[in-house]
Amino acid sequence: MKLIFLHSSDTHGFLLPTDYQTAGDYTSPIGLSRVSAVIKAEREKYGAENVIVTDAGDCLQGSPLASYAHSTENMADLDVFTQAYNLIGYDARCLGNHDFNFGLDYLAYYVDNNKAPIINDNILDAETSTPAFGKEYEIIERNGIKIGLLGIATQYIPHWESKDHIQGLSFKSAYEQIKHYAKILRPQVDILAVMYHGGFESDPQTGEATEPHRGENEGYKILTKIPEVDLMLTGHQHRRLNMVVDNTALVQPGYRGEAVAKIEVEIDDQTKKITNLTTSLIDTKDYQPDPKMVSLVSDLDRRTQAWLDQPIATINEPAPIENAMKGRLEGAPFINLLQQMQMWFTKADVSATAVMSEKAKGFGKQVTLRDVILNYPYANQLCRVKLTGKELRNIIEHSLSFLQEDEAGNITFLDRWIKPKPQLYHFDVFYPVNYEADISKPVGERLISLTLNGQEIDDDKIYHLAVNNYRAMGGGFYPEYSMDKIEFTLDKDYVQMFTEYLTEADIKVDTNKNYKFL
Numbered sequence: 001m002k003l004i005f006l007h008s009s010d011t012h013g014f015l016l017p018t019d020y021q022t023a024g025d026y027t028s029p030i031g032l033s034r035v036s037a038v039i040k041a042e043r044e045k046y047g048a049e050n051v052i053v054t055d056a057g058d059c060l061q062g063s064p065l066a067s068y069a070h071s072t073e074n075m076a077d078l079d080v081f082t083q084a085y086n087l088i089g090y091d092a093r094c095l096g097n098h099d100f101n102f103g104l105d106y107l108a109y110y111v112d113n114n115k116a117p118i119i120n121d122n123i124l125d126a127e128t129s130t131p132a133f134g135k136e137y138e139i140i141e142r143n144g145i146k147i148g149l150l151g152i153a154t155q156y157i158p159h160w161e162s163k164d165h166i167q168g169l170s171f172k173s174a175y176e177q178i179k180h181y182a183k184i185l186r187p188q189v190d191i192l193a194v195m196y197h198g199g200f201e202s203d204p205q206t207g208e209a210t211e212p213h214r215g216e217n218e219g220y221k222i223l224t225k226i227p228e229v230d231l232m233l234t235g236h237q238h239r240r241l242n243m244v245v246d247n248t249a250l251v252q253p254g255y256r257g258e259a260v261a262k263i264e265v266e267i268d269d270q271t272k273k274i275t276n277l278t279t280s281l282i283d284t285k286d287y288q289p290d291p292k293m294v295s296l297v298s299d300l301d302r303r304t305q306a307w308l309d310q311p312i313a314t315i316n317e318p319a320p321i322e323n324a325m326k327g328r329l330e331g332a333p334f335i336n337l338l339q340q341m342q343m344w345f346t347k348a349d350v351s352a353t354a355v356m357s358e359k360a361k362g363f364g365k366q367v368t369l370r371d372v373i374l375n376y377p378y379a380n381q382l383c384r385v386k387l388t389g390k391e392l393r394n395i396i397e398h399s400l401s402f403l404q405e406d407e408a409g410n411i412t413f414l415d416r417w418i419k420p421k422p423q424l425y426h427f428d429v430f431y432p433v434n435y436e437a438d439i440s441k442p443v444g445e446r447l448i449s450l451t452l453n454g455q456e457i458d459d460d461k462i463y464h465l466a467v468n469n470y471r472a473m474g475g476g477f478y479p480e481y482s483m484d485k486i487e488f489t490l491d492k493d494y495v496q497m498f499t500e501y502l503t504e505a506d507i508k509v510d511t512n513k514n515y516k517f518l
Helices: 032-046 064-071 075-088 104-112 175-188 218-223 290-306 324-330 331-346 369-375 389-400 495-502
Strands: 002-008 051-055 123-125 137-142 144-155 170-172 191-197 231-234 240-245 249-253 259-265 274-283 311-314 352-353 367-369 381-388 403-405 411-413 429-431 433-438 448-454 462-468 487-493 515-517
Touching: 002 032, 002 191, 002 231, 002 249, 002 448, 032 051, 032 075, 032 259, 032 290, 051 075, 051 191, 051 352, 064 075, 064 290, 064 369, 075 104, 075 144, 075 290, 123 448, 137 175, 144 175, 175 191, 175 218, 218 231, 218 249, 231 259, 240 259, 240 274, 259 429, 311 369, 311 495, 331 352, 331 429, 331 462, 331 487, 331 495, 381 389, 389 429, 389 448, 389 462, 487 495, 495 515
Parallel strands: 002 051, 144 191, 191 231, 231 249, 352 462, 433 515
Antiparallel strands: 002 259, 123 170, 137 144, 240 249, 259 274, 311 367, 352 429, 381 462, 381 487, 403 411, 433 448
């Protein structure tokens, strides 16, 4: 007997095959409508009774369509969004960290109107210690085979979300919760699968650490220390993974619906034991979008495209970024403009930001909402953080640890920030401080100079830093940041801030370069 598991994750609200870079272009090799077509084809191939379909979250935020659906404050638009996911016919789902970005009321509506059971083992009601959403597990039966499904999310959500978005919730270790529930569920089922909105802190095959083991990703620990688990259906890291390690199959299907992960489970008819596991990734680009989903979403998409093309401001001079990589290493007017905006809102002394999109092109003289969202696609909020000069110096030194000098003497990024998952959104640059760094020096000792308004940064002096809430709450494994150092958080997202800043501020785009890596 053979059962087929199909798994999606991190679709981020990309329902149609467009990245919204160009109005009217629906040829992108992504989107939930393509995912739907893959799943329909696989059900047709194997028979629906032999197929189990799961999803590991991060659906509500990430695309311009998702941003527009939230911006209208009309639950009818969220309902269309929700029904698109219902069209897939998932057997079970779990939540992701970005599903909390628009607040608990928004998330609750989505969960309540979701036809698939939401499985949630580690996001608990702080008072009752019971699941705040969904239930602990699901048991489904296919051809006499009992399949147990557990669902968990990264416990790191409180490090990124504002307090009102997680009010009354308690986040537990994914590893500890799966360890607990696996012992309960395993005796009741023939196959135990875990949907995990989280990834791997170490290489699944070699065990080599790929990031600090701080709890954001606990996949390797689950893989190696909880033998009851047969299948790991993962997400969060946007990686393309499919392998079998020590009789456990693990998959992760990339980002924005670029692929559907597939696990073929062969089972002995008599003993009901697993005899073989095979994993693969099905690229969705080879499938035409599901016409039912296209029809369902078309009006919401049409309104999204019109919304994106609204001009929100005209600025005196363009603020381009030639390309993301060059901008990180050399600076760019758009990066400076973003820093200037953060300082305008916070009245901070210093600002920190990363280049948030690999496709960032900055702004021309006329700026539309499409420009803003494509340059800054995340639903972050802006904070002001209180730091000593020494703490600021340590933060900058950490960002410099991303860099290396190659054999030809060029400054490049360490492979660990590019592979297995690109993470250069963690690399911050700072403004209006002037700083130089010698990358040939040891990590932690690279800053040659660091001045603000012509004065050397004083280790003992207090400075105020403007930075997004993701970083201020610990994202990126930076030192020195902590909740108690956050002075305030603005109740605005970056679309709102850019709209206000570009229309109300007296803007002079700074085209100077204020940092140099030697």
